[in-house]
Amino acid sequence: MLIQLQQVLDPAAVEKFRGALEQADWSDGRGSAGYLSQAVKRNRQLPDDHPLARELGEKIIRILDGNQQFTAAALPARMAPPLFNCYEKDNSYGRHVDGAIRPVFGTPHRVRTDISATLFLSDPDSYKGGELVMEDTFGPVEVKLQAGDMVLYPGSSVHAVRPITSGRRLAAFFWIQSMVRGDRQRSILYELDKAIQKIATESPEQEALVDLAGVYHNLLREWADP
Ligand code: NI
Numbered sequence: 001m002l003i004q005l006q007q008v009l010d011p012a013a014v015e016k017f018r019g020a021l022e023q024a025d026w027s028d029g030r031g032s033a034g035y036l037s038q039a040v041k042r043n044r045q046l047p048d049d050h051p052l053a054r055e056l057g058e059k060i061i062r063i064l065d066g067n068q069q070f071t072a073a074a075l076p077a078r079m080a081p082p083l084f085n086c087y088e089k090d091n092s093y094g095r096h097v098d099g100a101i102r103p104v105f106g107t108p109h110r111v112r113t114d115i116s117a118t119l120f121l122s123d124p125d126s127y128k129g130g131e132l133v134m135e136d137t138f139g140p141v142e143v144k145l146q147a148g149d150m151v152l153y154p155g156s157s158v159h160a161v162r163p164i165t166s167g168r169r170l171a172a173f174f175w176i177q178s179m180v181r182g183d184r185q186r187s188i189l190y191e192l193d194k195a196i197q198k199i200a201t202e203s204p205e206q207e208a209l210v211d212l213a214g215v216y217h218n219l220l221r222e223w224a225d226p
Helices: 011-022 051-065 068-074 183-202 208-223
Strands: 003-005 076-079 083-087 092-096 101-103 110-112 115-120 127-129 132-136 139-143 150-154 159-161 164-167 169-178
Touching (some): 051 083, 051 169, 110 169
Antiparallel strands (some): 083 169, 092 159, 127 164, 132 159
C-alpha cells in the first residue's frame, strides 16, 4: 500500500528545515548503504550522528506523533530516527532494496523496516528528475511530492530515485516497524478505519458504529504485536 500524507510539515516548518539543511556539511551517501546498494547510490547524506540530523529528526517524530492519518496508516511500534539526503545534478539512486533490519544509532535497539517513508523538503518545481520510483504489483509508481508531503510505501518494495538533471532535492527518509507486520493486513485496517471515521462524521447516531469499531479492534488484536 502506498499512502501520501499531505502537509506533514507546514510551509513555515519546511522553510526552517531547508534553511538549516542548506548550511549543512553533507557526506557521501554510500557510507550508510549495503554492499549491493553502494554500487548504485550517488547522493549525499547527513551522517546518523550528525547533530542537525538528530535535531530535525526528533522534530519530525514529534510532529508524526500528533498526526492521526500517519498513526492510522502506519500503526507504528518503533521508528528509526529520520535521516536526510541531498541529490544534485547527476545524482541518483538505482534500483535497490532497503535492508530488513536497521540498527538504531547509539542504542541497542533495532527496527524492522516494514514501512519506508520519504518526506519531501524541496519544491518539486525547483529540480528536474528525482522521482521516487517504486515497483508495485501493478507496475512502477512514480512519486514526486510537494515540499512538506510524505509518502509511505512497503519496506519490501524494490525502488529507485531517478537522476537529477538540475536543481537540488532535499528529503528526509526513515523506516517504521509497524505493530502490524503484513502490508495487506495493515491496508485492511486502514481502509476499515477510514470508513468508520467517515460514518462517525456523517451519521454518528448509527448504532452499528460501535459494532464496526469492535470489528476493527478485534482485527487489531488478532494481527498486532504492540
Ligand atoms: Ni531505499
